[in-house]
Amino acid sequence: MIRNGSNDRGHSGEEAAFPPVSRRAILDQALDLTIPAVPVNVRTVLALTSEGSVDAKKIADAILSDMGLTLKLFRLMNSAFFSPYRQDVISVRFMVVLLGFDNTSKIITSVPLMNIADNGLVARIMAMSLLSSEFARQLAVSDLLEPDTAVPCAMFASLGHIVLASLMPDVYSQIWNNDKFPWSRATFKKTLGWLPKDLASRVARAWNLPLLMRQCIQPPDDLARFKPEKQALIVTVSCLEQMMFCAALMHNSHDTQERLRSRVKKVLKISNKKISAAMKQGLARFEENNPVFYELLRKEGVLGNLLI
Numbered sequence: 001m002i003r004n005g006s007n008d009r010g011h012s013g014e015e016a017a018f019p020p021v022s023r024r025a026i027l028d029q030a031l032d033l034t035i036p037a038v039p040v041n042v043r044t045v046l047a048l049t050s051e052g053s054v055d056a057k058k059i060a061d062a063i064l065s066d067m068g069l070t071l072k073l074f075r076l077m078n079s080a081f082f083s084p085y086r087q088d089v090i091s092v093r094f095m096v097v098l099l100g101f102d103n104t105s106k107i108i109t110s111v112p113l114m115n116i117a118d119n120g121l122v123a124r125i126m127a128m129s130l131l132s133s134e135f136a137r138q139l140a141v142s143d144l145l146e147p148d149t150a151v152p153c154a155m156f157a158s159l160g161h162i163v164l165a166s167l168m169p170d171v172y173s174q175i176w177n178n179d180k181f182p183w184s185r186a187t188f189k190k191t192l193g194w195l196p197k198d199l200a201s202r203v204a205r206a207w208n209l210p211l212l213m214r215q216c217i218q219p220p221d222d223l224a225r226f227k228p229e230k231q232a233l234i235v236t237v238s239c240l241e242q243m244m245f246c247a248a249l250m251h252n253s254h255d256t257q258e259r260l261r262s263r264v265k266k267v268l269k270i271s272n273k274k275i276s277a278a279m280k281q282g283l284a285r286f287e288e289n290n291p292v293f294y295e296l297l298r299k300e301g302v303l304g305n306l307l308i
Helices: 023-031 039-049 056-063 067-077 092-099 101-109 120-141 147-155 159-167 169-178 185-192 196-206 211-217 228-249 254-268 272-289 291-299
Strands: none
Touching: 023 159, 023 196, 039 056, 039 067, 039 101, 056 067, 056 092, 056 101, 067 092, 067 101, 067 120, 067 147, 092 101, 092 147, 120 147, 120 159, 120 169, 120 228, 120 272, 120 291, 147 211, 147 228, 159 169, 159 196, 169 185, 196 211, 211 228, 228 254, 254 272, 272 291
């Protein structure tokens, strides 16, 4: 964890004087960062892998309910050892099949455990990311989205925010609590040294995350050159991420969320009715699979602000 001094800021809206931050120091610590797993999710996966007749999809779905577990598999399975020809592996179900249940359980137990109560904003952003991934899963009713791809891509779209909130919690929390959203690029540059998307892009490349996931983390400017399926994925993931942050940080964000939903409707070629149904199903699945995170977002008012 990097500390920047007290960084006190009053409530009058003036910007605090933050000490200089070393971009290199932040990047070095970011590359060594491990995202922890929620204990109950680890127990669920271990229980499933101990069953000889369970379907690999069921194990994969349980892993995809947890950011720490999902990231561990992605970093391992896309490493030079497992993917020597640098062919991106993005399906968690395929990873489980390739590893086998015993190896999967051994890998799962190596992930550090998370105490949600002690992780403040990190836990909140992780919860938002997991809910976003459930929305993406349900929006795959469109022929332009593939669930195996959409879920992890949506899950890690906010990786930069999680990294910065983990490494510099005091400074990041002041930006979260006191600055108007959408945040300005200058705010992050001046106070944290990095834009979240830029830092996440560097980290994701170093962690060997698949190219498609990196493009969802930092969308390219020239989306028009991509095939419709990739355009649909990147735009949908980006809109879902923005909707989550709007719900978390803006009290009157329904107009903004409506515009984002319109973009999703256009790019996925589905109706508003299907979008609403998908989001309701995603929220129900999120509550079932991550009740602690669901309750966290409910108490913070994020769920009440979401336009579903």
